[in-house]
Amino acid sequence: MAELSRREMLIGTAVGGGAITLMLAGPVVGFLLSPLFTKRRTETAVIGPIDSVPVNTPTPFIARLNEGDGWNIGPIPRVVYVVKYQQVVGPGQPPPTLLVFSNTCTHMQCDVHWDGTFVGAGDPVLNGRFICPCHGGLYLMNGTNIYGPPPSPLPQWVHEVFTGEDGKTYVRIQNDFTEKI
Amino acid sequence: MVEATKVKLRPLYQWLDDRMGISALMNSALHEAVPEQGGWAYTLGSATLILIALQIVTGIFLTMMYVPSFHESYQSLHYLQTNDLFGAWVRGMHLWGSYTLMLVIGLHMIRTFMTASYKRPRELNWVSGALLFFVVLGLAITGAMLPGDQAAYWTMTVVTNIPHYIPFIGDYIRWLWRGGKFIGPITFTRTYGIHIWLLPPMLLGLIGLHLYLLRRHGEFGAWVNYDTEGPDPDREIAARIAKVEPPYPSRDVDPKFAAPNRTVDFFPNQVFKDTLVSLLLVAVVFVMALLMGAPLDGPANPATLTYVPTPEWFYLPLDQLLVLGPQTWLIAFVVFVIPGITATLFILLPFIDRSPERNPLRRAHIIVPGLFVIFMMVTLSVLGINRLYNL
Ligand code: HEM
Ligand code: FES
Numbered sequence: 023m024a025e026l027s028r029r030e031m032l033i034g035t036a037v038g039g040g041a042i043t044l045m046l047a048g049p050v051v052g053f054l055l056s057p058l059f060t061k062r063r064t065e066t067a068v069i070g071p072i073d074s075v076p077v078n079t080p081t082p083f084i085a086r087l088n089e090g091d092g093w094n095i096g097p098i099p100r101v102v103y104v105v106k107y108q109q110v111v112g113p114g115q116p117p118p119t120l121l122v123f124s125n126t127c128t129h130m131q132c133d134v135h136w137d138g139t140f141v142g143a144g145d146p147v148l149n150g151r152f153i154c155p156c157h158g159g160l161y162l163m164n165g166t167n168i169y170g171p172p173p174s175p176l177p178q179w180v181h182e183v184f185t186g187e188d189g190k191t192y193v194r195i196q197n198d199f200t201e202k203i
Numbered sequence: 204m205v206e207a208t209k210v211k212l213r214p215l216y217q218w219l220d221d222r223m224g225i226s227a228l229m230n231s232a233l234h235e236a237v238p239e240q241g242g243w244a245y246t247l248g249s250a251t252l253i254l255i256a257l258q259i260v261t262g263i264f265l266t267m268m269y270v271p272s273f274h275e276s277y278q279s280l281h282y283l284q285t286n287d288l289f290g291a292w293v294r295g296m297h298l299w300g301s302y303t304l305m306l307v308i309g310l311h312m313i314r315t316f317m318t319a320s321y322k323r324p325r326e327l328n329w330v331s332g333a334l335l336f337f338v339v340l341g342l343a344i345t346g347a348m349l350p351g352d353q354a355a356y357w358t359m360t361v362v363t364n365i366p367h368y369i370p371f372i373g374d375y376i377r378w379l380w381r382g383g384k385f386i387g388p389i390t391f392t393r394t395y396g397i398h399i400w401l402l403p404p405m406l407l408g409l410i411g412l413h414l415y416l417l418r419r420h421g422e423f424g425a426w427v428n429y430d431t432e433g434p435d436p437d438r439e440i441a442a443r444i445a446k447v448e449p450p451y452p453s454r455d456v457d458p459k460f461a462a463p464n465r466t467v468d469f470f471p472n473q474v475f476k477d478t479l480v481s482l483l484l485v486a487v488v489f490v491m492a493l494l495m496g497a498p499l500d501g502p503a504n505p506a507t508l509t510y511v512p513t514p515e516w517f518y519l520p521l522d523q524l525l526v527l528g529p530q531t532w533l534i535a536f537v538v539f540v541i542p543g544i545t546a547t548l549f550i551l552l553p554f555i556d557r558s559p560e561r562n563p564l565r566r567a568h569i570i571v572p573g574l575f576v577i578f579m580m581v582t583l584s585v586l587g588i589n590r591l592y593n594l
Contacts, residue, residue: 054379057378057379057381057382057383057389084506089273089383089387091381091385091387091388092388092389095274096274098385099505100505100506125508129534130360131361132512133505135508135509156357156361156512157522158590170529171526171534174531197384
């Protein structure tokens with residue numbers, strides 16, 4: 023074997039060591055990053071009928087939704103708050119808007135729950151609060167974050183409303199929110 | 204009988220010693236000078252080490268039953284709690300071991316802070332220790348995420364959501380940790396991998412470094428070991444350095460602090476104290492594990508309308524900061540900027556406090572901010588407990 027100079031030896035070792043590192047790091051880093059490039063499965067679940075949900079009263083339903091990431095671990099229960107929201111109640115008003123909330127707090131994603139006991143000053147939207155037990159965030163029935171740490175309104179599920187064979191109204195929930203939180 | 208044993212064991216020991224150098228190893232491990240005064244305060248480091256060993260042993264046995272999966276994590280631990288004869292006890296020891304460990308590592312830190320043991324040439328003892336502290340915190344928080352009960356599920360949800368507030372890349376980090384949008388199967392396997400395979404080897408590596416540095420520079424101890432008594436301090440210090448045993452005199456330091464005025468042998472003096480303190484702490488863990496065990500709530504339920512998540516006690520200060528910092532930018536500020544600056548100053552302490560002064564009473568500019576940080580932690584925890592108590 024021909025004499026290696028010190029310089030050649032060092033360069034050779036560095037290149038070889040670098041190649042070993044890359045061959046280890048490439049697949050491993052790619053493996054770790056792969057969830058970013060994996061498409062979520064679209065999963066749906068039906069809740070309802072919602073015909074008997076009263077106006078301006080958030081009503082919880084449980085949707086059994088498959089998780090869309092990773093392998094299928096079966097349906098996971100998720101809360102869907104159905105709100106028939108009507109800003110001004112009375113004759114001659116437009117029909118209520120249907121809001122389909124998740125109970126996921128936009129702060130750190132704890133589960134909020136509806137507490138209807140709080141009575142607002144005349145304005146129906148001020149009655150009751152969604153309360154987050156984690157850091158005391160509060161939301162109105164239309165999802166507006168009004169108090170505490172939550173940075174944005176309560177998220178809504180991606181959904182579609184349809185009439186079932188029995189003539190009643192149902193909602194199909196998809197495993198995603200309309201807004202990023 | 205005694206004679207007979209001697210006859211049999213001596214040659215066997217000799218044989219082994221010739222091949223393995225046991226005596227030489229024991230000599231170099233045990234025959235070390237340590238400062239004479241304050242030995243009880245210096246037991247905290249070895250107690251931390253013993254508690255970490257306890258975590259590793261109990262953890263290894265937990266892996267023999269625990270399954271890192273969305274549903275089976277709970278089921279496997281429920282089985283362990285109810286059907287395995289000693290399962291609840293082992294799990295209890297892992298939990299109480301972690302609590303005790305955090306308490307003791309905190310005390311060890313406070314003592315080396317107070318005695319300014321981190322000064323030249325022991326800066327890296329501190330830096331490696333500070334990094335160890337963060338690894339231990341990481342182990343505690345990932346561990347709390349694993350049981351698959353309600354408490355663990357909501358800890359998992361909140362903790363994996365925190366990266367969301369890092370500008371620009373936060374959502375990617377959250378997605379990668381969870382392996383998806385919500386908590387799912389991959390969240391469990393990843394968090395488990397971090398808890399048992401990523402962090403413990405880092406812990407062991409850093410402990411190796413920490414102890415190597417300890418042996419290289421010798422135990423500093425505290426300022427009380429470096430006073431001079433006679434009228435001629437220089438002469439006294441020179442005499443001290445001349446007759447001291449290894450690992451002293453310490454390198455690259457003001458001669459006054461190169462060697463303690465009086466030393467004792469690590470074995471048996473310090474070893475005895477170390478053993479006693481570790482024994483006491485392990486006994487506490489052993490008994491608490493039996494009496495209190497580790498709690499297991501109902502299984503994780505992402506659709507709860509009643510459950511009130513409460514953070515682990517060591518997580519309370521950060522949780523209370525979250526309450527105090529509403530809305531996006533303030534959240535980023537309280538969860539990253541404030542703890543980040545505090546953590547950086549904490550790691551870099553030896554390069555900030557560089558005077559030769561070791562007496563805490565004469566280092567008010569360092570001790571007072573340090574006490575302030577501790578005070579803030581306690582205050583935030585008290586506020587947090589008060590808030591959770593009133594829910
Ligand atoms: C896994 C965690 C740790 C282990 C196993 C450990 C172990 C030890 C041991 C056995 C000693 C010698 C005995 C003593 O002085 O108590 C020591 C000394 C020391 N430790 Fe730690 N330690 C840990 C964490 C820390 C932390 C979190 C800090 C500070 C941020 C720290 C800073 C120091 C310093 C500065 C010394 C030198 C003390 C002196 O020479 O007076 N260590 N450590
Ligand atoms: S998670 Fe809802 S307020 Fe923090």
